[in-house]
Amino acid sequence: MPAPLLSLTWTDHVTGRQGFLVVDRLVRGVCSGGLRMRPGCTLDEVTGLARGMTMKEALHYDPSARYVPLGGAKGGIDCDPRSPEAYGVLVRYLRAMRPYVEHYWTTGEDLGLNQDLVDKAAREAGLVSTIQAVHPLLEDETEARARLADAFAVRVDGLGLDELVGGCGVAEAVLAALDRAGHAHAGARVAVQGLGTMGGATARFLARAGLTVVAVADVRGTIANPAGLDVEALLAARDAHGGVDRAALRPGDRELPGEAWLSTEAEILVPAAVSYAIDEVNQQRITARWIAEAANMPVLPEAENLLAARGVTVLPDVVVNSGTNAWWWWTLFGDIGADPDEAFAHIRRSMRALVERTLGRAAADGTTPRAAAHALVADRLPEIADRFGWYATPRKDAP
Structure with missing residues (x-):
């Protein structure tokens, strides 16, 4: 498999904690993958998770669906989420990653974090949303965002x-x-x-x-x-x-x-x-x-x-x-x-x-189910690339 498209390490100037972002692949200029926080998180770990996200997206590719798979990415922070300093680290990480979240990387909760906390930290970091990079790909952004907000408000048996x-x-x-x-x-x-x-x-x-x-x-x-x-x-x-x-x-x-x-x-x-x-x-x-x-x-x-x-x-x-x-x-x-x-x-x-x-x-x-899943991905990625390009196709807001 090829090397990731982007791999970076961030160091928090307040605590010295490190955070990582790996973009494995872009589809239509956008990638998707959650943000985790755990003590001992490493760049190698995040790299593997980003590759896994590329695979998950490709496995759900349905040419007839409105949802078109995105590229794979992942974020990680080496910090105990129970630590008193964890929230500040999260805010500063998202502030540092703001250009990527605004334009390329859609993210959400993962190990050690919940969506409410990620959303709160994102607002404090100056972000509109942790998935705002995908908004230009939507047919009706207002309707789509309302639909997702309504879905997040639904409760089932508590x-x-x-x-x-x-x-x-x-x-x-x-x-x-x-x-x-x-x-x-x-x-x-x-x-x-x-x-x-x-x-x-x-x-x-x-x-x-x-x-x-x-x-x-x-x-x-x-x-x-x-x-x-x-x-x-x-x-x-x-x-x-x-x-x-x-x-x-x-x-x-x-x-x-x-x-x-x-x-x-x-x-x-x-x-x-x-x-x-x-x-x-x-x-x-x-x-x-x-x-x-x-x-x-x-x-x-x-x-x-x-x-x-x-x-x-x-x-x-x-x-x-x-x-x-x-x-x-x-x-x-x-x-x-x-x-x-x-x-x-x-x-x-x-x-x-x-x-x-x-x-x-x-x-x-x-073979094993994992090898079979990899084979299915290998079949689908070229099809996705042929349809949407290796990195990006023009967005609605492009000149």
Whole structure:
């Protein structure tokens, strides 16, 4: 794969903290990818995530849709989001990146940040919106922005629609894999690492589909119950960072060490928290049949090779967790409205079709699902480039 189009490192003049922006590719002059904040974030990490965003965009390319995939990008800040200095660092980072956000890079929440906080910091940094770079590509900017704002205002059973769409996509990917293997939904056991936005929504949708969530892990450890956890009670007991108040646990719920979720007796593992969670050492503890990557890059390549050799299927992040990004653009460009039923139905159809294509290609080529997804991207990127150019085509506001 070619080197990224743009790669830069920023150093905060107040704290010395570093931040990164990587633009992997532009389509119609614009790229898309979230902004994360975590201690230890590196340029290499952000580079890999930006390449992943290029792939997610390409995998959802539909020539008949209003939404046209953008290029891939990612931002990252090496700072603990719980630190008192974190918000100031975020504001100064966005202020420094303002020219890119205004013209090229559309961004939003990622690991360690939520959209409300990103929007607040963006306003303080002088930005109209974190997705304003895409506005010139819209047929009716005012209508599109109103539609997206309406969608973000929708709540479903106590949670925002924007908090649920990603988990809906992850859950549908899992269900599609089960269906392809002829495995019943009812009683299939799931362990989830991380009960934040993605992990929490995934747990809710899987539980409502009849699966049994037997373990969840947060920053304080693993909560397990082989008979099944009360997912809704745990969701209601979360703090802003996905930590669960142990006072909400029932008598049959057990508190276990942090990595206990890996060795839980379950058919499906859903790493939905940090990157690089599964390595070539701890993968030995896994007995699950499927791993659905709700987080970005949670399984290291060496671990994935070892897992594949013993029959464990890794459903890759570029497929599994692509629903959130796609939902933003489906809504903004007008493929769907600000309606939860319409959104969930569209996500389910699209994710199921994508998983079917990916697993079908893997079976046909005798490769892993990740290799199959890469092959699908390799087929689509030239088609996108031929239609829209390698970098940009003239915008509506161009002379």
